[in-house]
Amino acid sequence: MKLSRERIDEFEENGFLILPELFSTDEVAVIRDAMARVFDRDEPANIREKKSKLVRTATGLHLRDEAFSRLVRHPRLIEPAKQLRGEDLYVQQCKINVKAAFEGEQWQWHQDFSTHNQEDGVLEPLALNLHIFLDDVNEFNGPLYFFKGSHKFGPLRNWHDTVSTSWDLWVIEEVDVRRVAETCPLQSMTGKAGTALIFGDLMLHGSPPNISPWNRSIFSMIANPVTNAYKKEARPDHQHHRDLSPIQPLADDCLLERIS
Numbered sequence: 001m002k003l004s005r006e007r008i009d010e011f012e013e014n015g016f017l018i019l020p021e022l023f024s025t026d027e028v029a030v031i032r033d034a035m036a037r038v039f040d041r042d043e044p045a046n047i048r049e050k051k052s053k054l055v056r057t058a059t060g061l062h063l064r065d066e067a068f069s070r071l072v073r074h075p076r077l078i079e080p081a082k083q084l085r086g087e088d089l090y091v092q093q094c095k096i097n098v099k100a101a102f103e104g105e106q107w108q109w110h111q112d113f114s115t116h117n118q119e120d121g122v123l124e125p126l127a128l129n130l131h132i133f134l135d136d137v138n139e140f141n142g143p144l145y146f147f148k149g150s151h152k153f154g155p156l157r158n159w160h161d162t163v164s165t166s167w168d169l170w171v172i173e174e175v176d177v178r179r180v181a182e183t184c185p186l187q188s189m190t191g192k193a194g195t196a197l198i199f200g201d202l203m204l205h206g207s208p209p210n211i212s213p214w215n216r217s218i219f220s221m222i223a224n225p226v227t228n229a230y231k232k233e234a235r236p237d238h239q240h241h242r243d244l245s246p247i248q249p250l251a252d253d254c255l256l257e258r259i260s
């Protein structure tokens with residue numbers, strides 16, 4: 001799948017792209033079945049919420065289930081990502097972020113690049129975060145909030161928050177969030193299950209707790225150019241994979257082909 005010139009310009013201008021219902025209901029069902037299998041296991045790569053102990057983030061998915069191994073090579077994700085970066089990419093991270101109804105906790109304001117740079121020694125903000133909504137995401141069940149165009153500010157001042165949630169995160173100083181808010185409008189990332197979202201490493205974003213009665217699960221894969229690979233191994237492999245093999249896209253129907 002190729003992006004048009006207009007969509008590439010939109011990505012450069014806003015810092016993100018929404019691709020409504022890029023994946024079909026049947027494909028989302030395959031991913032959700034795999035999610036249930038992975039979440040059932042009590043493994044360190046399933047990181048639980050501080051309070052409820054429900055799974056918040058399940059990482060290393062493409063090494064834990066064949067459906068995810070195919071999904072990280074899906075042409076509808078990988079071809080646009082390669083087109084935007086113009087070079088080979090590796091799977092830096094492959095996870096699902098859940099926000100369970102009533103219980104899902106926040107993601108503080110952050111740029112992904114702060115973590116990639118501080119923890120993994122990635123030098124340039126070139127990684128792309130590729131999301132697929134696995135539930136309908138609405139205004140109430142904890143959508144991501146983006147400061148549209150915030151990538152143009154470059155890397156912002158950050159600090160390491162190891163207290164607020166069970167996922168340690170490099171978060172952005174409030175003074176910088178206020179500065180960005182002066183010119184960049186906030187937009188919530190909502191859409192039907194199967195919708196995809198592509199955003200860059202410098203997007204200033206966060207998301208509120210889910211106090212609604214509706215679950216919210218989002219698949220998230222970070223794809224980074226091979227030439228921009230990690231230089232530090234502070235985090236475990238399931239949070240930043242060491243395998244730098246260039247991602248080779250599979251056939252478009254790869255998710256629906258039988259898994260033997």
Ligand SMILES: O=C(O)CCC(=O)C(=O)O
Pocket residue numbers: 097098107112129142143144205206207218220
């Ligand atoms: O799942 C969320 O609400 C936030 C996820 C996020 O911030 C990210 O993927 O970088």
